[in-house]
Amino acid sequence: MEKFKKIKTIVTPLDQVNVDTDQIIPKQFLKLVQKSGFGKYLFFNWRYDENENQKQDFILNNKKYKNSKILVTGDNFGCGSSREHAVWALQDYGFSVIIAPSFADIFYSNCFKNGILPINLDEKIIDKLKNESGELEIDLENQMIKTDSEQISFDIDTHKKKILLEGLDDISQTLQFEDKISEFEKQSIIPSVL
Amino acid sequence: MGKTLFEKIWDAHVVVEKENNPSLIYIDRHLVHEVTSPQAFDGLRMNNRHVRRPDLTIATMDHNVPTNDRSLPILDQTSAIQIQTLEKNCKDFGIKLFDINSPNQGIVHVIGPQLGITLPGSTIVCGDSHTSTHGAFGALAFGIGTSDVEHVLASQTIWLEKPKSFQIRVEGKRKNPQAVTAKDIVLSIIKKIGTSGGTGTVVEYSGEGITDLSMEQRMTVCNMSIEAGARAGLISPDDKTFDYLRNRQYTPKNYESLVQNWKENLKTDPDAEFDKTFTLHIDGIAPQVSWGTNPGMTCDISEVVPTPEDYSKGDHNQKKAAEKALEYMDLKPGTPITEIKIDRVFIGSCTNARLEDLIEASKAIKGRKVAKNVRAMVVPGSQMVKKQAEEMGIDKIFTDANFEWREAGCSMCLGMNPDILSPGERCASTSNRNFEGRQGTGGRTHLVSPVMAATAALEGHFVDVRKLDLN
Numbered sequence: 064m065e066k067f068k069k070i071k072t073i074v075t076p077l078d079q080v081n082v083d084t085d086q087i088i089p090k091q092f093l094k095l096v097q098k099s100g101f102g103k104y105l106f107f108n109w110r111y112d113e114n115e116n117q118k119q120d121f122i123l124n125n126k127k128y129k130n131s132k133i134l135v136t137g138d139n140f141g142c143g144s145s146r147e148h149a150v151w152a153l154q155d156y157g158f159s160v161i162i163a164p165s166f167a168d169i170f171y172s173n174c175f176k177n178g179i180l181p182i183n184l185d186e187k188i189i190d191k192l193k194n195e196s197g198e199l200e201i202d203l204e205n206q207m208i209k210t211d212s213e214q215i216s217f218d219i220d221t222h223k224k225k226i227l228l229e230g231l232d233d234i235s236q237t238l239q240f241e242d243k244i245s246e247f248e249k250q251s252i253i254p255s256v257l
Numbered sequence: 258m259g260k261t262l263f264e265k266i267w268d269a270h271v272v273v274e275k276e277n278n279p280s281l282i283y284i285d286r287h288l289v290h291e292v293t294s295p296q297a298f299d300g301l302r303m304n305n306r307h308v309r310r311p312d313l314t315i316a317t318m319d320h321n322v323p324t325n326d327r328s329l330p331i332l333d334q335t336s337a338i339q340i341q342t343l344e345k346n347c348k349d350f351g352i353k354l355f356d357i358n359s360p361n362q363g364i365v366h367v368i369g370p371q372l373g374i375t376l377p378g379s380t381i382v383c384g385d386s387h388t389s390t391h392g393a394f395g396a397l398a399f400g401i402g403t404s405d406v407e408h409v410l411a412s413q414t415i416w417l418e419k420p421k422s423f424q425i426r427v428e429g430k431r432k433n434p435q436a437v438t439a440k441d442i443v444l445s446i447i448k449k450i451g452t453s454g455g456t457g458t459v460v461e462y463s464g465e466g467i468t469d470l471s472m473e474q475r476m477t478v479c480n481m482s483i484e485a486g487a488r489a490g491l492i493s494p495d496d497k498t499f500d501y502l503r504n505r506q507y508t509p510k511n512y513e514s515l516v517q518n519w520k521e522n523l524k525t526d527p528d529a530e531f532d533k534t535f536t537l538h539i540d541g542i543a544p545q546v547s548w549g550t551n552p553g554m555t556c557d558i559s560e561v562v563p564t565p566e567d568y569s570k571g572d573h574n575q576k577k578a579a580e581k582a583l584e585y586m587d588l589k590p591g592t593p594i595t596e597i598k599i600d601r602v603f604i605g606s607c608t609n610a611r612l613e614d615l616i617e618a619s620k621a622i623k624g625r626k627v628a629k630n631v632r633a634m635v636v637p638g639s640q641m642v643k644k645q646a647e648e649m650g651i652d653k654i655f656t657d658a659n660f661e662w663r664e665a666g667c668s669m670c671l672g673m674n675p676d677i678l679s680p681g682e683r684c685a686s687t688s689n690r691n692f693e694g695r696q697g698t699g700g701r702t703h704l705v706s707p708v709m710a711a712t713a714a715l716e717g718h719f720v721d722v723r724k725l726d727l728n
Contacts, residue, residue, distance in 0.1 A: 079581075080574045081452055081551050085692040090673045094321060094335035096295035096342050098403075108694050113680065137574055139453040142486060142551075143692060144671075145386040146293065147402035165453060168420075168488050169386060169400055176404035220418070222278045233404070234306070237412045240273050240281060244309075244414055247272045252518065253285040253379045254509045255312035257353060 064178050067227035070159050071200040075128040076193035077136040083143035084170060088152040101148055102155030123156075133160045133199055135192050140181075141170025150177045160201050162208075164189055175223050176233065182208070182217045203228060259526025261422045262493050263459045266397040266523075270380050272414055279416040285379035286396075287409050288365045289316035289352065291343040292673070293384030297407035298346040308350045309413045315374055316347050317355040319364045321673040324636050324663035327357060336674065350410070361506070363639020363665040366390040366607040370476065371641055373505025377494040377519045382409055387607045387689065388489075389482040393475035394502065395494035395523045397459065400483065420488050421532035423458035425450075427466030429540040435617065435727040437544055439474035440609060440687070440706035442466060443481040444545035444555045446537055452553040455487030458533060461525060462492050466539045472501040473613040480608045481689050484552040493524045544722050546594050547691045547704040549582035554691070555704065556594060558721045564590040585693055586701050587681075595719050597703070601684040602633035602714040603696070604660075606670035609687035609707050610638030615646050618687075618707035619654040620727050621715070627659040628717035634661040634676065636668040660714065672697045685713040 092104040109121050117124045134153070140163040141149060150173045153161070159179060164186045166174075174181045180203060184192070192199070192210075200209040203224060208215040225231065260268070273281035287310075294316070301307070308314060321336040323329075331337040340357065347354035355361040361368055366387055369375040375391045381398035382388060384406045391398035405415055425446060431437045447454070460482050467475065475492050482490030492498075499516045502508055509515060543557035549568075556563060565583065567590075569576035583590065588597070604610065604618050615637065627633045635655050637643035643665055646652055652662045669676040670688035678684055678700025687710050691702040705713070708727065712720045 078577075080578050083551070083690075083692045085671075085690070085695050089694055089698070090671050091698075093292050093673060094333075094339050096339060097299070098296045108698055113698075139456070139486065142452060143386065143483075143690060145384060145400035145402055147296075147384075147404060150402070165456060167453070167486060168456060169402060173402035173404065176402065233416065234300075234304070234408050234411050237281065237408065237414060237416070240414075241412075243272050243281075244283070244412060247283050248413075251283065251285070252515065253376060254511065255310075256286065256315055256374050256507055257312050 064230040064232060066230040067178055067180060067203055069200060069202050070132050071198050072130055072132045073128065073198050074133045074135045074192055074195055075122055075131040077122055077134060078193060080137035081139045081142055082136060084141055084146050084149040085143055087141070087149040088146065093146060093148050098151050099155060101152035102157065105152040105156040132158055133162065133201065134158045135162045135189060138164045140166050142167040145169045147173045150174055150179055154179055162189060162192060175226050178227060178230065180227055184215070184217060188215060259529035261525045261529045261531060262395065262461055262491055262523060263397065263422050266378055266380065267419060269378070279418045281414050282380060282417050283414050284382050284409050285313060285376070286374060286381040287314045288369060288381065288383035288388070289314060289406070290320055290365050290383070290385065291318045291339045292320040293403050294346065294406055295339065295342045296403050297410055298350065300407040301350070301410060306411045308352060308410045311351040313413060314352045314410070316343060316352050317362055317365050317368060318343055318357055320667045320671065322357055322666040323674050324666050324668050324676055327664055333675070360640050360644070363641065364607045364610065364667055366480065367611060367638035367642065370394060370501070371505065371639060373502050373508035376502070377498060378523050382415065386483045387480050389487070390476050390480040390607055392479040392482065392490040393472060393492050394498050395492060395519070397489055397491065399489040421458045423455055423460045423487065424531040424534040425460050425462050426464040426534065426536040427462060427539055428464045428536055429466055429538045430469065431539050431542065433723050435620070436708060436722040436725065437542055438617070438706040438708065439470055439477040441542060441545045442537070442539055443478045444547070444552065444704065445542050447481065447485045447552050448545070448555045449537065450485055450535055452484060452551050453486040455482060455485035458487050459489045459491060460487045462490060467492055468495065471613060472497055473611040476611065477608055481552065484689055494519055544706060544709055546709065546719055548586065548588060548594070549579065550585055550691055550693050552689065552691060552704060554579070554582055558594055558719060560594055562588045562590050562592045562594065595721060598683070598718045599685045599703070599713050600631060600682045601678060602631060602710050603636070603669040603684055603686040603688065604634070604707055604710050605636030605638070605668050606688035607638065608689040610636060610642065612642050612645050614687065614707040615642070615651050618711035619651050621708050621711040621722070621725060622654050622658045625658060625715045627714045631714055631717050633659070633714035634663055634669070636663045636676070637665050639665045669696050671695060685710045685719065
C-alpha cells in the first residue's frame, strides 16, 4: 500500500446522512473479480440517469470538484453492506480523505486497508468545512486540517495512523506472530469443520 | 466485576493483545462466497501465500446465482465468471465448496447453522455484513471487507479494536405471535435506536421476548443487528440452541462435551456491566412496515406515512433524508400504510427464508390466489430448506396460489442475479435493506415479515395481519 502523504485540495460536499454502500457502488458493479476500475461506477445511480447521461444536479458532476480528494459528508457514512468495493470505488475515483460526523464500522475499517483516511469530526465543524471554498490541507502526521483561516485538529488511533503513514501490509505484520497463532490453535476447543 | 458473554468469547480468542492497540483475534469459522472473495484469493497468489486453515473455511455461491432451473447455463457472463472463479479458487486452495449443484448450497448464513458449522462460543467471519445472523447461536460473528477476507485466509486471525457492549432487553410477550413476528421485534428496535444506534458495539439480546423465540426467529433478530449499525448481535445459547445444532451434517463428534462446556461458560455474569443498554417492551407492538429508504424509517401497520417533520423530530439532516426518501418511494405523508399498493412480493433472504418463515407465510394463503397485477416469488434460503418445504407440501400451497417457487440464493434481496425490480416497482419484501435501488435501480422496497408479505401478495396492498386467522 502507498504511504499516505499530505493532501491539499478543495472539498467535495456531499450533504447527506446515512449514505449506504449500495449508493456508493451499486450491486451491478460487484461482479468484477479485480480491485481496479471501480471509480467510474462510484455513486452510479446518483451520477447518471437511466440513459447513462450525467445528472447535472449531482455534486460529482460539477467540474469544479474534479480534482478534489476530500469528501465531506453526513452521519453514518458507509452503512449497510460490507462490500470493500465501496472503498475501492472512492479511491479509484480520486478520494483520499473522507470527513464525516460518524462512519459505519466495517466501512471505516476497510478504508485503512486501502490508504483512505476517514476523519470523524463534530457536525458543527463539518458544516463549516462543507462551505469552505478554499483548499484544505490534510496533515495526518500532525493530525491537523488547515484551512485559509484556521487549523482544526482531529483524533485517530495511533495504530491506524501508522498503517496509513507507513503504507503497511497487514498480513506480513501478522505472520510475524505465527508462533502465537500456532500456540493458540493447540488449546482451542472448537474443532475443524470437516 | 463479572463479564458479558461478548467479553468471554472475545477473551477466549485473543492471540495478541497490546494496550491501546487492536487485538489479534482468532477466527474459528470463515465463510466464503463468490462476490467478496476473488480479490482476496488474488492477493494470496500475488504474495505466494496459502490458506492457513482450509479445514475451518467453507465456501458457497449465493449472491449472484440465478434462482431458476439449475440445469440451465448462467446467462450473465460476469456472474458466470465470478462463480467459476470461486470454483477455481476453492480447488486451488483446498477449500470445501458447496457449489450451485450441491444439495447443501444456499445463502451462507442459512447453511452455516443448518449444517452445524455455526457453533456457540466460536468466532465466525464472512465477507458479508449479515454474518451477524450466526450470533443467534452465541457465536461472535461479524462481517468483514475483502482485505480482511484475505487476512483471515492467510492467518486465520483478524486485527480488531474491542467493540463496546450493548445490551438490548426485549421484555414481555407478544399478544399475537403469528402476526407480530421476530422481524417486527427487530424493526421496532431499529426504529427506536436508529440505523447508527449500535455503531461500534456488539449487541447482546436478552429477556423473555428473546428466549421465547425459536432459533430461526432468533436468527432474524441477530441478522438485522447490522441495520442498527452494530458489528454483531449475540444471544446466549440455551437448550433450544443445543437441540438445533445436534445431529447436523457437520456437528462435531464431541458435541455433548462441548455442550457441557458451553452451558457453564456462555452466559453474561449477573454482575457484568454493559457500556450501553436499551429495553423494548413488546406486549403492545404492532406488525411493522418500512416506508423509507433505510430500515429505521419504519412504522406500525396501523399508522400513516409520517411527515418529514414528525419523523425527524427537529433534526434538520434527518428531515432532509425523510424528504428525499418520500420522493424516492413516491409516498405522500398521511397515506395509511394499509392503502399502499404493491406490484411485487419477495419472500426470501438471510433474514426470512428459513423453513419456519415459509410455513408462517403459507398459513396466510388459505387457498386464495395472488392478486391480479402482483408478481410474487418465494426463494428458499437454501436447497435444504427448499427440499424440507417440498416434503411438507409447502411449495404446493405457494404455487397453487400463483407464487413462483424458486431455487435457493440471495436473489432479490440485493438483485445481483436476474431477480430485480423494474424502475418504479413497489415490493413487499422480507429482506433486510430498503436502500435506494437495492432490489433494482428505481425499485421501491418495503421491509416486512413473511406473513405480511404473503398477505400483501393476496390483497395487493398491506393489511393488518393481526385481524387474520393464521392458524
